Amino acid sequence: MIKTCYTFIIMHRWCTKALQFFLILILSTGWIFSGWPQIFNFPPKIEEAYAQTADFNIQRGCTIMASASATATLTAGSEYTAPTDTSKTFIRIVNARLTGNGRTVGGGNQNADDYYTYFSDPDLAGGSVTLSRAGTTNDNRVCWEIIEYIGFDGGANEIIIRDINTATYVSTNTTVDGGSANGVSSDSDIVVFITGQNNMDTGRADLETGLSTAEWLSSTDVPRFTRGTAGSDANSVSYAVVEFTGSNWAVQRIEHNFIAAGSTETETITDVGALSRAFFHSQFRNGNGGLDELGAEAWLSATNEASFLLQSGATTPSGAYSVAWIVSNSETTANTKMNVQHISGSRAAADISEGANNEEDEWTDTITAVGTTAQTSIMGESGRSAGAGTAAPRGAIALYLNSTTGAKLYQSDDGQPQNYRFQIIEWPKTETPIYSVSITSSGVIEYGFVELSTASSTVGNGYTQTAENDGNTTEKLNVKSSNASGGTAWTLAGSIGSNQFTHEFSTTTGATWTVMPDSATYVTAAPSVVQSGTVNFDFRLTTPSSSSDYQQKSITITIQAVAP
Numbered sequence: 001m002i003k004t005c006y007t008f009i010i011m012h013r014w015c016t017k018a019l020q021f022f023l024i025l026i027l028s029t030g031w032i033f034s035g036w037p038q039i040f041n042f043p044p045k046i047e048e049a050y051a052q053t054a055d056f057n058i059q060r061g062c063t064i065m066a067s068a069s070a071t072a073t074l075t076a077g078s079e080y081t082a083p084t085d086t087s088k089t090f091i092r093i094v095n096a097r098l099t100g101n102g103r104t105v106g107g108g109n110q111n112a113d114d115y116y117t118y119f120s121d122p123d124l125a126g127g128s129v130t131l132s133r134a135g136t137t138n139d140n141r142v143c144w145e146i147i148e149y150i151g152f153d154g155g156a157n158e159i160i161i162r163d164i165n166t167a168t169y170v171s172t173n174t175t176v177d178g179g180s181a182n183g184v185s186s187d188s189d190i191v192v193f194i195t196g197q198n199n200m201d202t203g204r205a206d207l208e209t210g211l212s213t214a215e216w217l218s219s220t221d222v223p224r225f226t227r228g229t230a231g232s233d234a235n236s237v238s239y240a241v242v243e244f245t246g247s248n249w250a251v252q253r254i255e256h257n258f259i260a261a262g263s264t265e266t267e268t269i270t271d272v273g274a275l276s277r278a279f280f281h282s283q284f285r286n287g288n289g290g291l292d293e294l295g296a297e298a299w300l301s302a303t304n305e306a307s308f309l310l311q312s313g314a315t316t317p318s319g320a321y322s323v324a325w326i327v328s329n330s331e332t333t334a335n336t337k338m339n340v341q342h343i344s345g346s347r348a349a350a351d352i353s354e355g356a357n358n359e360e361d362e363w364t365d366t367i368t369a370v371g372t373t374a375q376t377s378i379m380g381e382s383g384r385s386a387g388a389g390t391a392a393p394r395g396a397i398a399l400y401l402n403s404t405t406g407a408k409l410y411q412s413d414d415g416q417p418q419n420y421r422f423q424i425i426e427w428p429k430t431e432t433p434i435y436s437v438s439i440t441s442s443g444v445i446e447y448g449f450v451e452l453s454t455a456s457s458t459v460g461n462g463y464t465q466t467a468e469n470d471g472n473t474t475e476k477l478n479v480k481s482s483n484a485s486g487g488t489a490w491t492l493a494g495s496i497g498s499n500q501f502t503h504e505f506s507t508t509t510g511a512t513w514t515v516m517p518d519s520a521t522y523v524t525a526a527p528s529v530v531q532s533g534t535v536n537f538d539f540r541l542t543t544p545s546s547s548s549d550y551q552q553k554s555i556t557i558t559i560q561a562v563a564p
Contacts, residue, residue: 053151053152053429053430053431053432054150054151054374054375054427054429055149055150055151055155055157055158055427055428055429055430056147056148056149056150056151056157056375056377056427056428057083057148057150057374057375058145058146058147058148058373058374058375058376058377058427059080059081059145059146059148059374060094060143060144060145060146060373060400060401061074061079061080061143061144061400062141062142062143062144062398062400062410063079063131063141063142063143063144064104064139064140064141064142065100065117065131065133065139065140065141065142066139067103067136067137067138067139068136069136070132070133070134070135070136071120071130071131071132071133072130072131072142073128073129073130073131074091074128074129074130074131074144075127075128076124076127076128080146082124082127083124083146083148084148084150085148085149085150086123086124086125086161087160087161088148088149088150088158088159088160088161089124089146089147089148089149089161090122090124090146090147090161090164090193090195090240090242091119091122091124091129091144091145091146091147091195091240092144092145092147092193092195092196092240093117093118093119093142093143093144093195093196094143094144094145094378094381094398094399094400095142095143095381095396095397095398095399096295096381096382096383096395096396096397096399096420096422097197097211097294097295097393097395097396097397098194098195098196098197098211098283099115099116099117099118099196099197099198099199099210099396100115100116100117100131100133100140100141100142100393100396101115101140101141101142101143101393101396101397101398101410101411101412102114102115102138102140102141102360102392102393102396102411102412102413103115103138103139103140103141103360103412104139104141104360104412105139105357105359105360106138106357106359107358107359107360107361107412107413107414107415108359108413109204109391109392109413110137110138110204110392110393110412110413111135111137111201111202111203111204111392112135112199112200112201112202112203112204112206112207112209112210112392113133113134113135113198113199113200113201113202114133114135114136114137114138114140115133115135115140115392115393115396115412116133116134116197116198116199116210116235117131117132117133117140117142117196117197117198118131118132118166118195118196118197118198118236118237118238119131119132119166119195119196119238120132120166120236120238122164122165122166122195122196122238122239122240123164123165124146124164131196132198133198134198134199134200134202135202141360141398141410141412142398143398143399143400143410145377145378147377151430152430154245155246155430156246156247156248156331156430157246157248157249157329157331157427157428157429157430158244158245158246159242159243159244159245159246159249160183160242160243160245161240161241161242161243162181162182162183162184162190162241162242162243163178163179163180163181163182163223163239163240163241164195164238164239164240164241165178165179165238165239166178166236166237166238166239167179167223167225167236167237167239168234168235168236169225169227169230169233169234169235169236170234171230171232171233171234172230172232173230174226174227174228174229174230175224175225175226175227176224176225176237177217177220177222177223177224177225178192178222178223178224178225178239178241179222180220180221180222181221181222181223181241182221184221184241184243185243185245186243186245187216187218187221188251189243189244189245189249189251190216190241190242190243190244190251191241191242191244191251191253191281191325191327192214192215192216192223192239192240192241192242192325193214193239193240193241193242193281193325194212194213194214194225194237194238194239194281194283195238195239195240196237196238197210197211197212197235197236197237197238198210198235198236198237199233199235200233200234200235201231201233204289204390204391204392205231205289205390206229206231206232206233206289207289207294207390207392208227208228208229208231208285208286208287208288208289208293208294209227209228209229209230209231209233209235209289210227210233210235211227211228211284211285211286211294212225212226212227212237212283212285213225213226213255213283213284213285213321213322213323214226214237214239214283214323214325215253215255215323216241216253223239223241225237225239226285227285228285228286228287228288228319228320228321229287244327248329248330248331248428249327249328249329249330250270250272250327250328250329250330251325251326251327252269252270252325252326253323253324253325253326254267254269254306254323254324254326255321255322255323256298256306256308256321256322256323256324257318257320257321258296258308258310258317258318258320258321258322259317259318260310260317261292261310261311261312261313261314261315261317262309262310262311262312262313262314263309264301264307264308264309265307265308265309266301266305266306266307266308267305267306267307267308268304268305269300269304269305269306269326270304271303271304272300272303272304272326272328273303273328273330274303275300275302275303275340275342276338276339276340276341277328277329277330277331277332277337277338277339277340278300278303278326278327278328278329278340279326279327279340279379279380279423279425280298280300280306280324280325280326280327280379280380280423281324281325281327281379281380282298282322282323282324282380282381282382283322283323283324283325284296284298284320284321284322284323284382285320285321286314286319286320286321287316287319287320288314288315288316288319288320289390290314290315290387290388290389290390291385291386291387291388291389291390291391291392291394291395291416292311292312292313292314292384292385292386292387292388293310293311293314293315293320294385294395295311295382295383295384295385295395296308296309296310296311296320296322296382296384297309297344297382297383297384297419297420297421298322298324298380298382298421299342299344299380299382299421300326300342306324306326308322309384309419310384311384311385311386311419313386313388322382324380329428331428333431335429335431336428336429336430336431337428338425338426338427338428339370339425339426340423340424340425340426341367341368341423341424342380342421342423343365343367343407343421343422343423343424344419344420344421345365345409345419345420345421346417346418346419346420347361347363347397347409347411347414347417347418347420348417349414349415349416349417350414350415351363351414353414358414359412359413359414360410360411360412361410361411361412361413361414362408362409362410363408363409364402364406364407364408364409365406365407365409366405366406367405367406367407367424368405368424369404369405370404370405370424370426371404371426372404373401373403373404375426375427375429376401376404376424376425376426376427377401377424377425377427378399378400378401378407378422378423378424378425379422379423379425380421380422380423381397381399381420381421381422382420382421382422383395383397383418383419383420383421384418384419384420385416385417385418386416386417386418387415387416391413391415391416392413393411393412393413394411394413394414394415394416394418395416395418396411396412397409397410397411397418397420398410398411399422401424407422407424431472433471433472433473433563434471434472434473435471435473435475435561435562435563436469436470436471436475436561437467437468437469437470437471437475437477437559437560437561438467438468438470439465439466439467439468439559440465440466440468441465450541450543451543452543452544452545452546452547453496453542453543453544453545454542454543455540455541455542455543456540456541456542456543457506457510457538457539457540457541458538458539458540459506459509459510459538459540460510463538464509464536464537464538465536465537465538465539466534466535466536466537467526467534467535467536467537467559468532468533468534469529469530469531469532469533469534469561470532471531471561472531473531474528474529474530474531474564475528475529475561475562475563475564476524476526476527476528476529476561476562476563476564477524477525477526477529477535477559477560477561478522478523478524478525478559478560478562479505479516479522479523479525479537479557479558479559479560480516480519480520480521480522480523480557480558480560481503481516481519481555481556481557481558482519482555482556482557482558483519483555484501484553484554484555485553485554485555486551486552486553486554487548487549487550487551487552487553488547488548488549488551490544490547490553491519492516492517492518492519493517493518494515494517494518496542496543496544496545497544497545497546498544498545498546498547498548499544499546499547499548500544500545501541501542501543501544502515502541502542503515503516503539503540503541503542503555503557504516504539504540504541504542505523505525505537505538505539505540506537506538506539506540507525507526507535507536507537507538509536509538510538510540513540522558522560525537525559527564528564537559539557541555
């Protein structure tokens with residue numbers, strides 16, 4: 001928080017009295033603050049003072065599951081730093097197929113059970129998470145991200161994880177429901193992230209049975225997962241039910257059933273305001289399992305339109321579905337708004353790899369520089385592959401944000417051309433509360449001759465002072481008075497006496513007066529003042545019953561802005 005006090009000095013004489021104003025800024029630097037405020041002109045005032053607090057912390061990695069091993073464990077303190085609050089944190093696989101990527105050397109055909117991967121233990125609360133696959137042949141790259149909300153409870157960008165779990169299909173079913181989520185406050189703010197998906201098939205004939213889409217059943221508060229066909233495979237998905245509770249968020253789910261292959265098809269969506277403030281989580285399912293049928297490109301083509309493209313040559317397009325969970329943020333302040341880059345690319349078969357081997361194939365897509373990778377994520381990854389056969393894992397592309405200017409992409413086998421899309425999300429921030437007050441001076445105050453034991457006030461003589469909230473949030477205004485200095489000091493007290501005076505204030509033009517009891521105590525003057533709101537102050541001073549001298553006296557009044 002930033003506290004600002006506005007202090008002015010009353011010069012009190014027995015004849016002409018003058019009022020002078022001086023601005024004193026008192027900054028509490030215990031909070032993160034982006035440098036001293038810039039101060040211009042006289043009287044000085046804060047022209048700009050910005051301080052942002054990160055609302056999200058992102059961790060990432062690419063884990064290599066060892067050959068002959070069906071699991072890999074990520075442990076807090078080793079592969080990642082334990083999150084502060086696991087109820088606002090989830091982990092997901094970052095891949096165009098929302099699964100594993102395949103072996104890291106040699107490429108070639110790989111069976112579904114050896115690379116399809118999910119989190120069999122997805123709950124970060126236990127201090128670890130476990131990646132699992134059904135097969136154990138060859139190693140397997142899995143890239144992941146941990147997304148943690150670290151902002152204020154109830155903040156405008158808050159997210160809350162309502163459930164992190166797994167669901168397993170009966171081998172003959174095409175739908176399965178997850179567990180009941182607790183505490184959901186608004187069904188319309190839910191996104192069901194598929195964080196990973198496995199496939200029990202020991203060959204490549206049923207690649208499509210491991211691809212699912214999700215929906216939210218508001219009547220029972222459970223997620224439902226649907227796949228295009230069962231194939232006698234008891235496959236599993238890991239998932240996170242995330243509620244975007246903050247007031248800046250808006251969520252919508254779009255499901256597109258394809259009509260034709262090779263042509264862009266569109267769906268009308270609720271306008272997101274700006275493409276730079278919207279991202280989505282992409283899911284896909286199909287009833288057929290050729291390479292050209294295992295995925296589709298999905299993207300936001302306008303603020304009110306989502307587009308989808310199934311690979312040319314894919315059979316039975318009517319059995320293919322893309323789902324986009326679209327999330328937008330309404331914050332538009334330059335320093336704190338979410339910033340989303342929408343990236344598209346293609347990769348030719350047998351292109352030149354950045355890695356030591358052509359298979360695994362590596363390349364880097366350049367992005368507009370982000371401020372820090374610790375507050376940036378990859379989302380919206382989707383893609384389509386050429387090829388009518390089942391030469392898996394072609395079409396599975398893993399993504400990893402390896403710098404502020406580039407994203408690394410991996411494919412295990414590069415035998416077919418690929419088209420893909422993804423988004424780079426710089427998550428929104430919260431502007432640190434700044435409590436600040438400025439005073440509009442009425443000029444010189446003329447008290448005139450004031451006798452002992454006599455009160456004099458500013459009411460009705462044009463000397464009322466106006467305090468304005470020039471911070472960035474609602475604040476409380478307090479006020480205090482000093483003792484009177486000059487010659488023999490006068491002491492501020494609750495009643496007059498020898499060399500003892502009283503000082504009061506009014507925010508009601510003198511209808512009521514509030515005593516400032518001593519020089520050390522702040523008294524609440526206005527408990528809640530909105531941004532740019534004003535409060536008028538009048539002051540009333542009562543002279544002592546007797547005084548040791550008749551010299552000019554100086555009194556300092558301080559108006560303080562603090563959190564309400």
